[in-house]
Amino acid sequence: MARQLFNFPTESITGGIINITKYKDSTRKAIAASSGATGRSALVNNFTFTKLRNNADSYILVTGIIGGMGMPNYPHIGMCCTIDQIGYGQTGQPAEAPNHPQGPAGGGIYYCGNYVVNEGTTFIIHKSFKEFILNSGSHRLDIGWNANSDVRPCEYINPNSTDNNRHQQCATHILVYEIAR
Amino acid sequence: MARKLLYVPEQTVPDKLVKVTRFRNDTRAGVSMSADGTLMTGNFTKQYDANTSWILMEGMIPGGKNYSDQCGILAMLDGADTNNDTPRHHGVYYSGSNGGAVWDRYILYVHRIVDNTDAAQELNAGSRSFRVGWYPKNGDSGQRPFEVVNVNSTDDGRNQQYGSIMSIYEYLY
Numbered sequence: 473m474a475r476q477l478f479n480f481p482t483e484s485i486t487g488g489i490i491n492i493t494k495y496k497d498s499t500r501k502a503i504a505a506s507s508g509a510t511g512r513s514a515l516v517n518n519f520t521f522t523k524l525r526n527n528a529d530s531y532i533l534v535t536g537i538i539g540g541m542g543m544p545n546y547p548h549i550g551m552c553c554t555i556d557q558i559g560y561g562q563t564g565q566p567a568e569a570p571n572h573p574q575g576p577a578g579g580g581i582y583y584c585g586n587y588v589v590n591e592g593t594t595f596i597i598h599k600s601f602k603e604f605i606l607n608s609g610s611h612r613l614d615i616g617w618n619a620n621s622d623v624r625p626c627e628y629i630n631p632n633s634t635d636n637n638r639h640q641q642c643a644t645h646i647l648v649y650e651i652a653r
Numbered sequence: 654m655a656r657k658l659l660y661v662p663e664q665t666v667p668d669k670l671v672k673v674t675r676f677r678n679d680t681r682a683g684v685s686m687s688a689d690g691t692l693m694t695g696n697f698t699k700q701y702d703a704n705t706s707w708i709l710m711e712g713m714i715p716g717g718k719n720y721s722d723q724c725g726i727l728a729m730l731d732g733a734d735t736n737n738d739t740p741r742h743h744g745v746y747y748s749g750s751n752g753g754a755v756w757d758r759y760i761l762y763v764h765r766i767v768d769n770t771d772a773a774q775e776l777n778a779g780s781r782s783f784r785v786g787w788y789p790k791n792g793d794s795g796q797r798p799f800e801v802v803n804v805n806s807t808d809d810g811r812n813q814q815y816g817s818i819m820s821i822y823e824y825l826y
Binding site for chain 2: 644
C-alpha cells in the first residue's frame with residue numbers, strides 16, 4: 473500500500489538548468505534593408521520553444537552567435553532580441569503583455585565589423601529574460617532590429633563560398649536556456 | 654507493502670549541466686599562415702556517450718592586425734567531419750577593424766553546439782580534445798584570421814595582457 477502526502481508535488485526542481493532548446497541555421501540568407509516589424513525578425517524569425525515551468529519557477533536566458541558579411545553604413549539601428557514580441561516600444565506593446573514596460577526588446581545582441589562589403593560582421597547574443605513574465609507553454613524568439621527607417625546590419629548572414637572561395641559554410645548557433653529562479 | 658517517506662518528492666528534475674571544463678591561454682603569439690591552422694587546443698574528458706549528452710564550445714580569442722577577411726574559421730572536437738562545408742565551421746566567427754596597424758583589433762567568438770545532428774564520433778565519451786583554427790575551402794596556404802593572438806603591450810603601450818578563454822559544457826539531452 474503506497475501513501476502520498478497531501479499537497480506535495482510529484483515532481484520538483486533541483487535548481488540549475490531545467491531545459492535547453494537549440495537553434496541552428498546554416499542557410500546563407502540575404503538581408504534586406506527594412507524597418508519596424510519586418511526588421512524585428514530578420515535574423516531569427518518566430519523560433520518557437522516550450523517553457524516547462526511557470527514564471528515563478530524559471531526564467532529564460534538566450535546566448536548565441538550569428539556570422540554576417542558586409543556591413544552597410546548603418547552603425548546603430550536598434551538591435552533587438554525578444555520573446556513573444558514583447559517590448560518593442562516604438563509602436564507600442566502587444567495587448568497580451570501589459571505588465572512589461574516599453575522597450576525591453578532592445579539589446580542583448582550587438583554586432584561588430586567594418587564598413588567594407590566583403591568583410592565579416594559578428595553578432596553576439598547574450599540576454600537574460602529574468603524580468604519578463606513568461607509562463608509554461610509555447611513561446612517565440614525573434615531577433616533583428618527595430619528602426620524607423622529601412623536599414624540593415626549586414627548584407628548576408630551565414631555566408632559561404634558564394635561570397636568568397638575561402639569561406640566554408642557558416643552557421644548561426646543559439647541556445648534558449650530555461651533556468652530555475 | 655511499500656511506503657513513502659514524508660516530504661520526499663517522487664521525482665526531481667535533474668540539472669542539464671553535467672560538467673564544465675575551462676581553458677585559458679594568456680600568452681601572446683604570432684599566428685602563422687597555413688591551409689590548416691590552429692589557434693587554440695585543449696584536452697578534456699566527456700562523461701557520457703553521444704546518445705546521452707552533447708557539447709557547447711563557448712569562448713573568445715582576441716586577435717590583432719587583420720589578415721584574411723575569410724579563411725574557413727572552425728571550432729571542433731576530435732572526430733569531427735573534416736570535409737568542406739561541414740558543421741565544424743558552424744557557430745564560430747570573427748570580425749574586427751580592416752587594418753594591419755598595431756591598434757587594429759579582432760574578436761573571434763565561439764558558440765558551437767555539438768549535438769546529434771553532427772558526427773557521432775565528435776561526441777564519444779572519454780578522453781577528448783578540442784581545436785579552434787581555420788581551413789580555407791580553396792586550400793590556400795597563405796591564410797590566417799589575424800597576425801597576433803592574445804595581444805599585449807608589445808602591440809600598444811596602453812594594452813594589458815589579453816588572453817583566450819574556452820569553456821566546454823557537457824549537457825544532458
